[in-house]
Amino acid sequence: MQDLKKARFQMTWAARVMAIAGLAVIAVGSAPARADEIDAAARERARLVAITVCGTCHGRTGNSTQPKFPRLAGQSANYLAAQLKAFRAQTRGDPDAISYMWGMASELDDSTIAALADYYSAQKAEPSSNALSLQGGTGKQIYEQGIAAEGVPACSSCHGSDAHGVGDFPRLAGQHSQYVLKQLASFQSNMRNVAVMHGVALNLRSPEMSAIAAYLEAQP
C-alpha cells in the first residue's frame, strides 16, 4: 500500500513536470515514426522526459537498480514502443502496469513514444549488480533447450542465444529476476494477455520460472 501511495505521488509529480515543461500531448493522430524519422525536437523532448520523469523509476539511462522497475537500456525500440502503446491503450493490464504505467503512458503521443523508445534502445545495458553469479544450472538448460516433456519451447529460439533479443522479440539479459518472474506469472494467468508467451509459460512451474529468471539476470 505504501508503495502504491508513493507511486501515485510520483505520478502526479511526473504529470506536473510534463505539463510545466510543455511536454503533455502535443500532436494527435501523428503517424508512427521510424528511428531515422525522429526529428531533433522530439529527440530532445524524449531525452528530457526520460531523465526527469521516467528516470525516477527506470534510472536515467534505463539501467534501473530497483527490482520492481524493469531495465529498459538496450531494449528493442519496436518492443518498447509497442509496450508504451499497450499501456496507453490499457491492454497491458497487470496491477503494476495499471498503477504505475497507465497514467504515465496516457500523457504520451506517438512521436514522443517513438523518440523515447529510440532513446532507451540506444543506451548501453549495464550488467545487473543484483545478479547472483550463476554458471549454468536448470535456468540455462531451460533457456537453451526448453522442457520437451512439458511442451516448453527453448527461450533462445525467440529471444536469442545471448538473450539480447532478436528483432521485435525483447531483450531479457540483465533484467531484474523479480520483474521477469512476475511477467512469467502474468503471462501464465493471462493478466498480461499475449498469446505466444501464454503458451510458453503455461506449463512452467514456479521453481523453473525462478531458475530462468535468476539465469537471465546474471547474463551480460
Ligand code: HEC
Ligand atoms: C513511478 C514509477 C515509474 C515511472 C515514473 C515510469 N515507469 Fe515505466 N514501469 C514502471 C513499472 C512498475 C513497470 C512494470 C509494470 C509491470 O510490472 O507490468 C514499468 C514498465 C515499463 C515498460 C515496459 C518494460 C518491459 O520490459 O516490458 C516501459 C517500456 C516503461 N515502463 C517505460 C516508461 C517510460 C517511457 C516512462 C516515462 C514516460 C516510465 N516508464 C515511467 C514504473 C514506472
Ligand code: HEC
Ligand atoms: C515463439 C517465440 C517466443 C518464445 C519461444 C519465448 N518467448 Fe518470451 N516473448 C516473446 C514475445 C513476442 C514477447 C513480447 C510480448 C509482448 O509483446 O508483450 C515475449 C516477452 C517475454 C518476456 C517479457 C519481457 C519484458 O521485458 O517484459 C519475458 C520475461 C519472456 N518473454 C520470457 C521468456 C522465457 C523465459 C521463455 C522460455 C521459457 C520465452 N520467453 C520464450 C516470444 C517468445
